[in-house]
Amino acid sequence: xxxxxxxxxxxxxxxxxxxxxxxxxxxxxxxxxxxxxxxxxxxxxxxxxxxxxxxxxxxxxxxxxxxxxxxxxxxxxxxxxxxxxxxxxxxxxxxxxxxxxxxxxxxxxxxxxxxxxxxxxxxxxxxxxxxxxxxxxxxxxxxxxxxxxxxxxxxxxxxxxxxxxxxxxxxxxxxxxxxxxxxxxxxxxxxxxxxxxxxxxxxxxxxxxxxxxxxxxxxxxxxxxxxxxxxxxxxxxxxxxxxxxxxxxxxxxxxxxxxxxxxxxxxxxxxxxxxxxxxxxxxxxxxxxxxxxxxxxxxxxxxxxxxxxxxxxxxxxxxxxxxxxxxxxxxxxxxxxxxxxxxxxxxxxxx
Amino acid sequence: xxxxxxxxxxxxxxxxxxxxxxxxxxxxxxxxxxxxxxxxxxxxxxxxxxxxxxxxxxxxxxxxxxxxxxxxxxxxxxxxxxxxxxxxxxxxxxxxxxxxxxxxxxxxxxxxxxxxxxxxxxxxxxxxxxxxxxxxxxxxxxxxxxxxxxxxxxxxxxxxxxxxxxxxxxxxxxxxxxxxxxxxxxxxxxxxxxxxxxxxxxxxxxxxxxxxxxxxxxxxxxxxxxxxxxxxxxxxxxxxxxxxxxxxxxxxxxxxxxxxxxxxxxxxxxxxxxxxxxxxxxxxxxxxxxxxxxxxxxxxxxxxxxxxxxxxxxxxxxxxxxxxxxxxxxxxxxxxxxxxxxxxxxxxxxxxxxxxxxxxxxxxxxxxxxxxxxxxxxxxxxxxxxxxxxxxxxxxxxxxxxxxxxxxxxxxxxxxxxxxxxxxxxxxxxxxxxxxxxxxxxxxxxxxxxxxxxxxxxxxxxxxxxxxxxxxxxxxxxxxxxxxxxxxxxxxxxxxxxxxxxxxxxxxxxxxxxxxxxxxxxxxxxxxxxxxxxxxxxxxxxxxxxxxxxxxxxxxxxxxxxxxxxxxxxxxxxxxxxxxxxxxxxxxxxxxxxxxxxxxx
Ligand SMILES: Cc1cc2nc3c(=O)[nH]c(=O)nc-3n(C[C@H](O)[C@H](O)[C@H](O)COP(=O)(O)OP(=O)(O)OC[C@H]3O[C@@H](n4cnc5c(N)ncnc54)[C@H](O)[C@@H]3O)c2cc1C
Ligand SMILES: Cc1ncc(C[n+]2csc(CCOP(=O)(O)OP(=O)(O)O)c2C)c(N)n1
Ligand code: SF4
Ligand code: SF4
Ligand code: SF4
Ligand SMILES: [Mg+2]
Numbered sequence: 001x002x003x004x005x006x007x008x009x010x011x012x013x014x015x016x017x018x019x020x021x022x023x024x025x026x027x028x029x030x031x032x033x034x035x036x037x038x039x040x041x042x043x044x045x046x047x048x049x050x051x052x053x054x055x056x057x058x059x060x061x062x063x064x065x066x067x068x069x070x071x072x073x074x075x076x077x078x079x080x081x082x083x084x085x086x087x088x089x090x091x092x093x094x095x096x097x098x099x100x101x102x103x104x105x106x107x108x109x110x111x112x113x114x115x116x117x118x119x120x121x122x123x124x125x126x127x128x129x130x131x132x133x134x135x136x137x138x139x140x141x142x143x144x145x146x147x148x149x150x151x152x153x154x155x156x157x158x159x160x161x162x163x164x165x166x167x168x169x170x171x172x173x174x175x176x177x178x179x180x181x182x183x184x185x186x187x188x189x190x191x192x193x194x195x196x197x198x199x200x201x202x203x204x205x206x207x208x209x210x211x212x213x214x215x216x217x218x219x220x221x222x223x224x225x226x227x228x229x230x231x232x233x234x235x236x237x238x239x240x241x242x243x244x245x246x247x248x249x250x251x252x253x254x255x256x257x258x259x260x261x262x263x264x265x266x267x268x269x270x271x272x273x274x275x276x277x278x279x280x281x282x283x284x285x286x287x288x289x290x291x292x293x294x295x296x297x298x299x300x301x302x303x304x305x306x307x308x309x310x311x312x313x314x315x316x317x318x319x320x321x322x323x324x325x326x327x328x329x330x331x332x333x334x335x336x337x338x339x340x341x342x343x344x345x346x347x348x349x350x351x
Numbered sequence: 352x353x354x355x356x357x358x359x360x361x362x363x364x365x366x367x368x369x370x371x372x373x374x375x376x377x378x379x380x381x382x383x384x385x386x387x388x389x390x391x392x393x394x395x396x397x398x399x400x401x402x403x404x405x406x407x408x409x410x411x412x413x414x415x416x417x418x419x420x421x422x423x424x425x426x427x428x429x430x431x432x433x434x435x436x437x438x439x440x441x442x443x444x445x446x447x448x449x450x451x452x453x454x455x456x457x458x459x460x461x462x463x464x465x466x467x468x469x470x471x472x473x474x475x476x477x478x479x480x481x482x483x484x485x486x487x488x489x490x491x492x493x494x495x496x497x498x499x500x501x502x503x504x505x506x507x508x509x510x511x512x513x514x515x516x517x518x519x520x521x522x523x524x525x526x527x528x529x530x531x532x533x534x535x536x537x538x539x540x541x542x543x544x545x546x547x548x549x550x551x552x553x554x555x556x557x558x559x560x561x562x563x564x565x566x567x568x569x570x571x572x573x574x575x576x577x578x579x580x581x582x583x584x585x586x587x588x589x590x591x592x593x594x595x596x597x598x599x600x601x602x603x604x605x606x607x608x609x610x611x612x613x614x615x616x617x618x619x620x621x622x623x624x625x626x627x628x629x630x631x632x633x634x635x636x637x638x639x640x641x642x643x644x645x646x647x648x649x650x651x652x653x654x655x656x657x658x659x660x661x662x663x664x665x666x667x668x669x670x671x672x673x674x675x676x677x678x679x680x681x682x683x684x685x686x687x688x689x690x691x692x693x694x695x696x697x698x699x700x701x702x703x704x705x706x707x708x709x710x711x712x713x714x715x716x717x718x719x720x721x722x723x724x725x726x727x728x729x730x731x732x733x734x735x736x737x738x739x740x741x742x743x744x745x746x747x748x749x750x751x752x753x754x755x756x757x758x759x760x761x762x763x764x765x766x767x768x769x770x771x772x773x774x775x776x777x778x779x780x781x782x783x784x785x786x787x788x789x790x791x792x793x794x795x796x797x798x799x800x801x802x803x804x805x806x807x808x809x810x811x812x813x814x815x816x817x818x819x820x821x822x823x824x825x826x827x828x829x830x831x832x833x834x835x836x837x838x839x840x841x842x843x844x845x846x847x848x849x850x851x852x853x854x855x856x857x858x859x860x861x862x863x864x865x866x867x868x869x870x871x872x873x874x875x876x877x878x879x880x881x882x883x884x885x886x887x888x889x890x891x892x893x894x895x896x897x898x899x900x901x902x903x904x905x906x907x908x909x910x911x912x913x914x915x916x917x918x919x920x921x922x923x924x925x926x927x928x929x930x931x932x933x934x935x936x937x938x939x940x941x942x943x944x945x946x947x948x949x950x951x952x
Contacts, residue, residue: 002923003792004799006865009425009916011886012432014867024865036857036926044862191856219857219926231855235903 001032018054026051028075033068036223038190038216038231039138043075045193046107046136049200050077053248061097061104065090065119068145069111069138069216088119091126094133095317101327102318105204106133113143116152116171123173127182130208130316134200137173137211138190140218141229148221159226172298173213174308178291183316184210185290185309189234190217192305198246199307205246207268208316215303234303241297242284242306243277265310273310284310352877352897354907357848360782363935365894366912367843369440372419374756375401376939379416379440380844384796386447387837392454394447401939402444403481403527403755404506406519409445410825411510413637413750416440421843424890424914425866427802436805438840439828446833448519454526459488461530466490468769471551473540476504477751478742479557480527481758485942486765487530494551495532498539502528504559505743506751508585509607511614512821543710543738553737553765556724557758560703560743566602570660574667577660580607580700587614587820596695597621600670602657605635608700612649615698617820623649624692626672628656633681643824647813652692654684661691669693703748714738723747730774731761739764762942778940784933787845788922794932796845798919801838842917846935849908851899853929856906860921860930861885866914869921874900874907884911 006027014022026047031040050060057079064070066087073082081104085093090108097106115123115137126135141154150158153173154166177185184206188196196214203210215234217223223230228237249270263275265285275284283289290309297304317323328336355362365371369379378397385394398405402412417423420437427435468491472479475497483493501507502524506515528534540546546554563579571577576596584607586592599620601608604627612623625644627634630653634641641651655672662668669691675684705723710716717725717734724733726740733740741757743749764774787795809826816822828836861869867886874880880895881888888895888911896910922930 001792002863002920003794004918004920006863006920007800007916007918008428008802009866009914010428011867011911011914012424013886013889034926035924036855036859038857040862040924041858044858191858193858217857219855223855231857232903235856 002030005030017051019056021051021054023047023051026057026077028073028078031072031075033071034218034220036219037068038140038214038218039069039072040075041190041193042136042138042196042214042216043072045190045196046109046200047076048193048197049204050105050107052197053201053204055105055204059104061106062109063090063094063097063106063133064109065111065114066145067111067114067143068218069109069140070114071145072138073107073109088114088117088122090114090119091122091131094126094131095129098131098133098317099321099323101329102132102323102325103327106131107204108133108135110135110137111144112137112139112141112151112153112173116173120152120171124176124180127177127180127209127211129320130181130183130314132208132316132318134203134206134210134212136200136203137213138216139173139213139229140216140222141227142218142222144218144221148218155228158228159224161221161224163226172294173211175291175294175298177211178287178294178309181314182211182309183208183311183314185213186211186307187213187215187303187305189215189238189303189305191231191235192238192240195240195243195305198244201246201248202244202267202271202273202307202310205267205269205271206310207312208314237301237303239297239302239304240306241277241279241304242275242282242308244284244307245274245276247272247274265312268312273307275307284308287311352874352880352895354851354899355894355896357784357896358782360780360937362894363782363784363844363846364780364937366846366915367935368419368421369416369438369843370937372416373401374415374753375759376937377401377416378844378936380840380842381936382447383438383440383443383837383840384842386443386833387797391447391450392452392457395451396454396457398444398447402752403484403758404477404523404751405444406448406523407506407515408751409441409443409448410515410519411506412441412444412752414441415752421841421914422839425841425916427804439805439808439836442806442808442828443833443836446828449827458526459530461487462490464490465492468492468552469494469550470553470555470765471496471546471549472555472557473546474504474557474559474742474744475499475502475524475534476557476559476742476754477506478744478754478758478761479504479555480524481755482555482557482741482762482765483530483532484527485759485762487527487532489766489943491769493532495534496538496540496546497534497536500536502534502536504557505581508588509581509610511584511587511610513613513617513816513824514610516821516823539709541709543716544714547714547737551737552769553739555761555765556738556740556744557742557754558707558744560705560748562704562706563607563699564702564704566657566699566701568657568659570662570667573662573665574660576667576695577697577699580611580698581703583698584610584614587618592618594619598694598696599623600692600694600697601625601700602697603627603700603702604651605700605702606637606640607703608698609636609640609644611698611700612644613647614820615696616647616649617817625649625651626655626657626692627651627653628675629681630654630677646810655690656686658689660697667694667697670697703743705744705747727774729760729777730764731757732764732768732774737768759941763940766942778944780940781938783936783938784846784848785936787919787932787934792923794845794919796842796932796934797838798842798845798917798932800841800916801835803835803839805839806832806836844935845917845919845932847896847910847915847917847921848931848933849896849898849910850929850931851901851908853927854898854901854908855927856901856903857926859924859926863920863924865918865920866916868911868913868915870909871901871906872909880909881911884909886911888913
């Protein structure tokens with residue numbers, strides 16, 4: 001825990017976004033995580049992304065479960081709404097919140113334990129329903145908060161701090177998501193903000209559920225030699241195969257001629273994903289090919305990063321469940337809760 | 352860029368903006384911390400080491416440190432950059448001086464056995480006193496010739512006692528003279544040649560710039576009510592003059608003018624006007640001096656150029672001025688019309704000249720085309736081996752702190768000269784860097800600064816202050832003000848020190864830094880790098896600290912020193928202690944320090 005809170009001083013060349021806010025206006029409380037934790041770096045990337053997108057803090061809702069990773073919403077955008085759910089239950093809360101108010105931007109933060117162990121069922125169904133949210137999975141291969149036990153994302157043979165190898169086969173959240181119909185799958189690395197920030201922005205712009213698996217080294221329990229989730233291991237094996245820029249909606253950019261060899265995907269809100277680097281034959285909209293490519297690279301020991309897959313055409317939870325356009329909070333009480341007589345009438349219809 | 356060499360003392364010295372800005376390189380942050388700890392005497396002595404006259408300077412210094420102070424580049428929320436105020440460094444110096452205990456047993460003493468070298472100092476102003484201060488403890492016999500009957504130079508004769516109480520000056524001059532300086536009062540040197548003939552090993556000329564500039568305009572010599580500012584202030588200081596007419600015009604708007612107008616206000620002046628040729632913003636007087644004068648009812652009249660003195664029946668009745676209109680840079684002007692402003696007295700405060708009528712021109716001592724002695728910028732040596740110059744005598748009027756610094760440098764030269772060492776080889780500065788880490792997230796300095804506004808100095812009531820000439824106007828800081836002001840300092844001497852080989856590039860330091868100082872990026876040339884930092888580093892007067900290639904990605908760590916608040920958060924959040932907070936101390940050489948000339952291997 002730092003000795004002091006951040007001084008309020010600011011650099012003179014600090015920029016402002018469209019709302020006239022500086023990046024410092026999107027900070028949260030001081031982090032209590034270990035010094036050097038990858039999660040803190042992801043927090044900084046989220047702050048940058050929402051600042052760059054000029055999101056109004058009060059229009060953001062932060063959701064999380066339990067874990068070091070799930071603590072981090074406290075460390076960004078103090079002005080946003082927030083809900084810290086029971087372990088692995090964040091998707092349920094997110095579903096309810098989505099139903100109640102689709103005007104907010106939902107940012108979920110979870111860990112590999114929270115998402116792939118106790119919360120695997122919840123995560124899977126959130127993906128299937130295409131919940132409208134950016135879901136950031138801070139993946140360190142361990143249960144950080146409970147002192148470093150192997151988690152469900154720990155690779156076979158990856159060594160614990162005491163030197164014992166993991167013998168249980170891992171769940172790769174990207175492959176899992178692709179196999180159950182995910183419409184946005186990305187992977188990045190906490191030590192690579194250049195790549196991570198645009199991915200988070202794209203995830204927020206995506207029309208449905210955006211899974212961002214971020215390898216996020218745990219400096220205390222999983223940053224040693226022999227770990228496949230350490231800073232140095234990820235740096236050596238990171239394959240930045242798929243590079244995409246996030247281009248916010250703006251007429252002049254759309255009018256621009258697409259350079260040769262560049263694939264564009266237009267998002268629901270008019271923004272554009274501009275893929276600049278892709279392996280030969282790779283198509284970020286072809287689920288089958290992406291799946292195969294990831295499997296291949298996984299067996300070669302590479303950590304493929306980038307915006308791996310996107311499908312903007314699939315219906316999201318609101319279309320599927322026919323939710324209210326208007327946030328429930330804006331519907332008059334009488335309409336929202338028409339009373340016992342109306343209920344009785346409705347029930348009669350089913351008798 | 353090539354990696355920064357932080358073992359060059361100048362690198363971190365420059366980060367301590369105030370200390371770098373101080374001509375005598377006073378260790379400001381350390382003395383402020385000592386005040387914060389209530390160690391006023393230690394703070395005073397630390398000051399004295401570099402600036403010799405902390406009590407005097409704590410009241411009168413020109414404060415080049417303050418515009419340099421980093422705190423002045425850090426507006427508080429809601430403040431513009433222009434509204435951001437530096438730490439009141441100078442006022443805190445006075446706090447240390449006012450609250451010190453008896454220091455007599457901690458002052459340097461002259462050794463019982465002398466080193467056999469005899470030095471003559473001409474003048475007893477701050478520069479010559481500094482030479483004596485530095486040489487006496489080394490065993491030199493210093494003889495000081497002063498034309499006045501008291502020591503201190505302009506500090507005594509020109510700085511009015513309502514700004515600088517006599518006791519403060521007496522004490523600090525006394526510390527030096529009491530080491531056994533052979534001071535001869537009422538002894539103007541009228542011939543350098545005869546002085547040299549007395550066989551001194553070296554002579555230091557610290558005679559100041561004693562001649563006030565005149566204004567040769569019609570009517571100048573038809574009255575005795577036109578005074579030369581510095582001479583008039585001197586007469587006031589020695590009690591030769593005690594009254595002035597009701598309507599006073601001061602010509603010029605520099606430091607001297609400010610002291611003249613405020614002195615007039617205490618001696619019977621009722622309508623006092625300071626007449627400036629140029630608009631505001633182009634004055635020599637500091638803003639705080641102008642404020643103080645205006646608070647006392649003095650009017651500053653801009654854009655008026657003196658034309659003639661109006662004498663009626665042999666009596667000065669006014670002065671005629673041309674009214675000017677200036678361009679934006681106040682370079683070119685045109686005359687609109689002329690006006691006559693009535694007055695009883697005129698005081699000329701338009702500058703000082705050096706004058707050396709007492710130096711023979713056949714002593715091997717070269718003078719330049721402006722009839723000024725040729726003096727080496729670094730060694731303060733004249734072209735005659737055993738004669739040195741410093742203070743206002745060297746290159747014209749400056750201020751006390753520069754006079755002191757000149758004295759230190761000249762003392763080094765005299766010492767080198769007397770020991771047959773080359774003058775140009777200056778003894779080097781040394782430095783210390785010591786980690787301030789006390790534990791996890793714990794430092795031995797207060798790493799959180801107080802975002803309070805700069806404390807305002809209280810003044811004695813207007814009514815009360817005019818009762819006598821020597822009532823000190825500034826009351827000093829209250830204990831509460833001192834407490835707040837010391838906390839405003841950012842501890843710029845507690846340096847961020849980086850060890851590249853430890854960095855795992857986790858970004859923690861970059862993310863935590865409140866002022867976006869840090870960036871990990873690919874290397875480039877300076878201009879390119881400055882544009883690619885977390886916050887672009889447009890202040891090119893402030894250095895970039897660039898590391899070796901980092902182990903994992905071969906990128907570099909770059910730090911923009913500009914607005915680092917030395918909070919230590921980078922070091923706290925670093926998992927590998929690649930960043931550490933280390934106290935930097937520079938030991939600037941003084942006379943007697945060894946000159947280590949590197950020997951060829
Ligand atoms: C009105 C006024 C106000 C000022 N206010 C400030 C201020 O607030 N802060 C500041 O920092 N600076 C101020 N200054 C400037 C500052 O006083 C000088 O820069 C400083 O005193 C110069 O020091 P010095 O040792 O070179 O010479 P001086 O202080 O001028 O001392 C020279 C000494 O040499 C003596 N002397 C001269 N000729 C001979 C001779 N032939 N033989 C023997 N003795 C001789 C003189 O009597 C004098 O005592 C002010 C100057 C003036 C005129
Ligand atoms: C229902 C329940 N079971 C178990 C726990 C104990 N627990 C707390 S955090 C955690 C694992 C968190 O791991 P992960 O989501 O990877 O977060 P990390 O700390 O690694 O970021 C566990 C098992 C709990 N809090 N609640
Ligand atoms: S903040 Fe303190 S240490 Fe830094 S420049 Fe100002 S006075 Fe000096
Ligand atoms: S000490 Fe470190 S964290 Fe604090 S302002 Fe300076 S560089 Fe930034
Ligand atoms: S916190 Fe330490 S290890 Fe991490 S990037 Fe900064 S210096 Fe490197
Ligand atoms: Mg985990």
